[in-house]
Amino acid sequence: MIKVENLTKKYAGVIAVDRVSFEVSSGEVVGFLGPNGAGKTSTMRILAGFMPATSGKVTIAGHDVFTESFQARRRVGYMPENVPLYSDMRVFEYLRYRAKLKGVPRRALDERLADVFEQCGLDTVRNRMIGTLSKGYRQRVGIADALVHAPDILIFDEPTIGLDPAQIRQMRELIRGLGKRHTILLSTHILPEVEATCRRVLILSKGRIAAAGTVDTLVGGFRAAGGLFTEIAGADLQTVEKALREIQAVRDVETREMDGGWGGYTMRVREGEDAREAVFELVKSRGWKLRELSSRGISLEDVFLDLTES
Amino acid sequence: MAPASYVILFLFLLTTGALYVFALNAANNRAMPVSLIEIFFQFVMFFGFVLVFPLLTMRLLAEEFKMGTIEPLMTAPVSDWAMVLSKYVAALVFYIFLWAPTALYFTITRWVSNVTIAESSGVYWTAYGLVFMMGMAYLAVGLLTSALTSSQVLAAIGSFSLVSILFYFGLLAGITSPQLTFFRDLLSYVSAAEHMNDSLRGILHLRAVVYYLSVALFALALTHRAVQYRRWRL
Ligand SMILES: Nc1ncnc2c1ncn2[C@@H]1O[C@H](COP(=O)(O)OP(=O)(O)O)[C@@H](O)[C@H]1O
Numbered sequence A: 001m002i003k004v005e006n007l008t009k010k011y012a013g014v015i016a017v018d019r020v021s022f023e024v025s026s027g028e029v030v031g032f033l034g035p036n037g038a039g040k041t042s043t044m045r046i047l048a049g050f051m052p053a054t055s056g057k058v059t060i061a062g063h064d065v066f067t068e069s070f071q072a073r074r075r076v077g078y079m080p081e082n083v084p085l086y087s088d089m090r091v092f093e094y095l096r097y098r099a100k101l102k103g104v105p106r107r108a109l110d111e112r113l114a115d116v117f118e119q120c121g122l123d124t125v126r127n128r129m130i131g132t133l134s135k136g137y138r139q140r141v142g143i144a145d146a147l148v149h150a151p152d153i154l155i156f157d158e159p160t161i162g163l164d165p166a167q168i169r170q171m172r173e174l175i176r177g178l179g180k181r182h183t184i185l186l187s188t189h190i191l192p193e194v195e196a197t198c199r200r201v202l203i204l205s206k207g208r209i210a211a212a213g214t215v216d217t218l219v220g221g222f223r224a225a226g227g228l229f230t231e232i233a234g235a236d237l238q239t240v241e242k243a244l245r246e247i248q249a250v251r252d253v254e255t256r257e258m259d260g261g262w263g264g265y266t267m268r269v270r271e272g273e274d275a276r277e278a279v280f281e282l283v284k285s286r287g288w289k290l291r292e293l294s295s296r297g298i299s300l301e302d303v304f305l306d307l308t309e310s
Numbered sequence B: 001m002a003p004a005s006y007v008i009l010f011l012f013l014l015t016t017g018a019l020y021v022f023a024l025n026a027a028n029n030r031a032m033p034v035s036l037i038e039i040f041f042q043f044v045m046f047f048g049f050v051l052v053f054p055l056l057t058m059r060l061l062a063e064e065f066k067m068g069t070i071e072p073l074m075t076a077p078v079s080d081w082a083m084v085l086s087k088y089v090a091a092l093v094f095y096i097f098l099w100a101p102t103a104l105y106f107t108i109t110r111w112v113s114n115v116t117i118a119e120s121s122g123v124y125w126t127a128y129g130l131v132f133m134m135g136m137a138y139l140a141v142g143l144l145t146s147a148l149t150s151s152q153v154l155a156a157i158g159s160f161s162l163v164s165i166l167f168y169f170g171l172l173a174g175i176t177s178p179q180l181t182f183f184r185d186l187l188s189y190v191s192a193a194e195h196m197n198d199s200l201r202g203i204l205h206l207r208a209v210v211y212y213l214s215v216a217l218f219a220l221a222l223t224h225r226a227v228q229y230r231r232w233r234l
């Protein structure tokens, strides 16, 4: 459905997207994950036909987004980052205008609008001025706009940014529901987001695809590089943290103060190595106390940090 | 309709209403038999007429670029031409909507008084026809300046300057040396003042119509070009 080959985007010398290639097949829900500035928005804007690529080729349902922009755009429902809307229009008025603009035939208009209002839970704000809506509702108006011409491909740029936890949950439910009948590409820089909604993930870092695959395979591939949690007492936190960092297999330590002189240390361990024995030896040689030492399953977060930090 | 549109409508009606009252006074007091419609349009044309165009067009595209709403607009399956033309038609419709009440002034006056309103009924058509032709041309120029910037203020300054030049340029004919016949003819051909004098005598020359249509088409083509460039860099 979406095919991206060697996509490159430069802004006045800055390379925002660097030879990116990927495919999204029909019915998939794919998460586009990357820290701020990774090039997610640039890529999606090109996919949505808002701006041209510097080089490379993108096709949507077989249509080139540059040479057959019009046909490609008909197939795509796009929600831009931060959802720009006309604040002096009413919700219903806006969505009706958008539906007409996107070529929904007059006789299908009422039914189509009723559908998206219901799907996005907008009935209660039907006559509200868009400028007075909360962030959560603005976001839903953006989704409704993307859906209104019944496209089969949806592209959402940061659909949950700026929402509170309850709204995030509702948004996830909504996207999960849409995933049953649409091909979706959504971007986010928040991890639980993709784990909750997407089957496949593309990790973008500094304009390049750093990894791609299902959440399971990505995590599986990094199985060896796990995490380790330990609780130690007998010295101040900095001393212990410093000593743990000196263990060869440990690449990162996060320290948390606990009651009674104890400290909790979460370590990230280098790929293919095990630090448990070294930690025990360290505690024994210094004469500290140890009350917990456990391996932690690796999370997508570890993979993400690993790929995007170095 | 946007809140700003109500403000423009209100100001327009206030100004034209006041000018109409002045025109009525003048028509009553003058010894010379000059028609009311003539005085009214003379007043309007030289009092704030050119301000209408920046006010009606500055928001059209500049605001969309500034607020980012250009993104949903340009990613909808709408061609750049359709987008430019729909903005243009919207402005033109509002322009007609602004002028419509002034025709009502004349109608009411005819009911209640016996002032000479127009030499003949044809003058209504030529005068309003010319106002419409000028609207077509100057609104297109305004849309063009709005496509060139993301700042409403710059768009307004740009269209005010361009429309003023186009509107007042023809007045140079009066101070051009009579030897420069060609140049003089050219100036009178594009002179808004001359077109207006003609129209108030019931004449709307085909060459004037052609001139305003050409300006409109040229400005629209440039607007389309500007939008394409800002979007596709081509
Ligand atoms: N219009 C632009 N002009 C210049 N640089 C830009 C523009 N848009 C984005 N960039 C730069 O391109 C890089 C990628 O940005 P973006 O695609 O917005 O990333 P993301 O959406 O992943 O945060 C950033 O370094 C950003 O500063």
Ligand SMILES: [Mg+2]
Pocket (backbone or CB within 6 Å): A037, A040, A041, A042, A081, A158
């Ligand atoms: Mg972004």
